[in-house]
Amino acid sequence: MSTNRSPTWWLNDRHSVKYMAKQASGLFLVLYALLWVYFAVAVSGGHGAFEDALAVLQSPAMLAWHAAALAFVAVHSVTWVRFMPKAMPPRLRERVAWRSLPLILVRLPLARWRILEWLAFTIGGTISALLAVPLLVVTGVIIPFTGLVTYAQAQALLHNPFAAVVTAATILVVGFHGAHRTGGLVGDLGFKNGRNIERILYSLVGLGSLVGGVALLI
Amino acid sequence: MHGSRTLRIARCNAATGGERSFEEYSVEVSADTSLLAALEHIAAHKDETLSYRSSCGHGVCGSCSMMVNGEPRLACSTFLRDYQGTIVIEPLAGFTVLRDLNVDVDLFFDKFEQAGAYLAPLPETAEVQRNHRQWPEDLALIDPYSACMLCAICYAACPKFRENPSYMGPAALVAAHRYNEDSRDDGAGFRLARMVGEGGIFECAANEGCSLACPKGIDNAAALQGAKLLALLTELGIATKPTRARNSS
Numbered sequence: 001m002s003t004n005r006s007p008t009w010w011l012n013d014r015h016s017v018k019y020m021a022k023q024a025s026g027l028f029l030v031l032y033a034l035l036w037v038y039f040a041v042a043v044s045g046g047h048g049a050f051e052d053a054l055a056v057l058q059s060p061a062m063l064a065w066h067a068a069a070l071a072f073v074a075v076h077s078v079t080w081v082r083f084m085p086k087a088m089p090p091r092l093r094e095r096v097a098w099r100s101l102p103l104i105l106v107r108l109p110l111a112r113w114r115i116l117e118w119l120a121f122t123i124g125g126t127i128s129a130l131l132a133v134p135l136l137v138v139t140g141v142i143i144p145f146t147g148l149v150t151y152a153q154a155q156a157l158l159h160n161p162f163a164a165v166v167t168a169a170t171i172l173v174v175g176f177h178g179a180h181r182t183g184g185l186v187g188d189l190g191f192k193n194g195r196n197i198e199r200i201l202y203s204l205v206g207l208g209s210l211v212g213g214v215a216l217l218i
Numbered sequence: 219m220h221g222s223r224t225l226r227i228a229r230c231n232a233a234t235g236g237e238r239s240f241e242e243y244s245v246e247v248s249a250d251t252s253l254l255a256a257l258e259h260i261a262a263h264k265d266e267t268l269s270y271r272s273s274c275g276h277g278v279c280g281s282c283s284m285m286v287n288g289e290p291r292l293a294c295s296t297f298l299r300d301y302q303g304t305i306v307i308e309p310l311a312g313f314t315v316l317r318d319l320n321v322d323v324d325l326f327f328d329k330f331e332q333a334g335a336y337l338a339p340l341p342e343t344a345e346v347q348r349n350h351r352q353w354p355e356d357l358a359l360i361d362p363y364s365a366c367m368l369c370a371i372c373y374a375a376c377p378k379f380r381e382n383p384s385y386m387g388p389a390a391l392v393a394a395h396r397y398n399e400d401s402r403d404d405g406a407g408f409r410l411a412r413m414v415g416e417g418g419i420f421e422c423a424a425n426e427g428c429s430l431a432c433p434k435g436i437d438n439a440a441a442l443q444g445a446k447l448l449a450l451l452t453e454l455g456i457a458t459k460p461t462r463a464r465n466s467s
Contacts, residue, residue, distance in 0.1 A: 005311070005380050012288050019377070019425050083424065087443030089361060094460035098452060103455040114420045115453045118446055184423050187381050 007190040018075060018183055023188055025076040026181025028069040029128055032204050033175030035139070041213035042193035045152045050151040066140030073132045080129035092184055117180070124177025127170060168213025174207025220247045220299045224257060228269065228308040229316050230304075238307075240313070240353040242267070249296045253307070254282050257319075270319035277433060280303070280369030284311045284319050290374035292433050311374040313367070326370045329386045334412050335393035338405025355400035363396035363441060365434040372428035372438050378421050385421040386413075388428040388438040395445040406452070414449050422446075 010016035040054035078183055089095065108116075143149045156161060185199025221265045222244050230238040243264055245256045254272055261268045272282040275294045282293035283332045285308040287301070298305070330336070345444035372388035386394075393412055398406040413419050419442050428438040451457035 009377075009380075015427060015430060016377070017423075019423075020428070023423070068244045083426070083440070086437060086440040087424075087447070089444035091355075091408055091449055091460045092447075095448065097456045100456045107454045111453045112414060114414055115450055118420050119450060120308075188377055188423075190381075205343070 005190070010188065012047060015176065018079070020185070020188060021072055021075040021183040022079050023181055025072040025128075026178040026183075026185060028072050028176055029076075029124075029132065029178025030182060030201055030205060031065075031177060031178075032069060032073075032136070033171045035170050036167065036210050037212040038171040039139070040171075043151075043158050043217040044218065047151050048129045050154060054144055057139060062144075063140065068137045070133065070140070073128065073136060077129045077133055082216055085125075092122065119181045120173055120176045122177070124173035124180075128174050128177055131170075132174070158199075161217060164213045164216035167216060168209045171212050172205060172209035175208065176202060179205055220241065220249060220251075221291060223256075223298050223301060224304040225246050225253075225260070226304050226306045226317075227260075227309060227318070228306075229268075229317050229318050232315055233317070236403075242304070245298070245321050249297075249299055251298050252294050252297040253284075253286060253291075253298060253305075253394075253407060256298060257293060257307075257346040259280075262357035265334055267321075269317040278367060278369075280367035280433075283369045283371050283374070284308065285311055285374065290371040290431050291430055292371070312376075312380045313373070323370060326373060326387075326389075326443055327368075327382065332394060332412065332417070333386045333394040334405060334409035335390050336405075337397055337400065338408070340362070340402060340404040359399045359401075360396045363392050363399075363436060366393060366436060367434060369433060371433060373431070374432035375425075375427035377425050377427065378423055382421065384417045386417050387424075388442065391419055391422070391445065392436065392438050392441045395441055395448075398445070398448070402403060406459070410452055413445065414453075419445050 010020045028050040037054075039053055065177045111119075158167060177196050179201030183202055185194075186197050187194035225243045225245060226240050227243065228238050229241050230236050243260045245251070247256070247258055252275075256273055257268065257270050257272075261270075270282065270284070270293070272293065273279040274281070277292055277295040280292070283290060284293055285291075285306075286293075286296055286309075287306050290310060307319065309315045309319045309321045313323065313325065316322050366389055368389065370389065376385075376388055379385050391413060394409050397403050398409055422439070422442045424439050424443060426439040429436070429440065432438060448457060
């Protein structure tokens, strides 16, 4: 049986504070995925809806949120870049039966949930680590404050089937990664219902990616 | 001499249902006074009821794990010259306290059985008998994990084990991974089923505290991440074991 620990255990050392910042980046990633759903709906909603979205992005609250998200997500990116090379098993190229790659199409739908969950988490984590920081600069500063992106440009870039699929998939995996991390954060803070919160957030980002993708398609 | 230090030591006797309390002891410290030497001095000269576990005294056996100012460490490899003022000594976090600094480690050793962290030898064919030798390339795959001395420090450093004691934890899962990687082993099938199940590798949140705390420098977090990737490749039917011994004689 484990001994009890204080909910503030992570304040005892710098490493744990950094770890919790990385875990907290998950909540920002979920919210950011949902912000993209809103943005996708706005782009497909016409010029007026796009202007309304711009006004939201220009608000001081949204600017402050972007700054906070940037700080947390940057911790995640730095950790990812430092950790991933170490985590690759040695002689990885020899370990993949390259001729059997087509098997993936058959085996993937039959894979166990915990493995599929980790696969989605890892893909989402990789995309978040590489893209979230530059994207936060785009939606936090470039779009609302520079006038470099007009409604016509946003429409041309996002309102087509390819962009719809890419945007919906990105919202899904980034949101999924964030949801899993947020569930972990809840557990780390000593609450018992981390898995339930994770499932609610999975549903939310799943629905959001569908809404965002469909909005850009129609 | 490096002066004196005050050890604030957690005292508790689970058998009598006692609550944890702290007692302070002052000890004289020289350049090479380890925490274990200080505890031995206290038990011999100041308070013979002080209970702690130790064996080799040289960082080999992993018996004297405890919390030092909130960090899991080996008492024998912790030198008091590196600390100032009062040093707080507590039993290893995450485990049930038996008495003072002694914890119940049965839970820890049970995890190895749970994870299947033992060799499942290849069938004894003539080919296998000839190839019981291990090539250096194959040894290199398991060597980084073989230094584990079962001190359980990685468990005290793992937030996920502290949150969920049914998690098999770093040492047992890394040992299981080490056997999966062993060119002489044939048990990856049953072992992976355990490793990806409840309490297995996917509970790990890559906190890396286990790697930082390991007295033997084993990068447990990286090993577990690698084990997850290999579990995925296996599940997708595209994993092979890169053993030179199987492919050459």
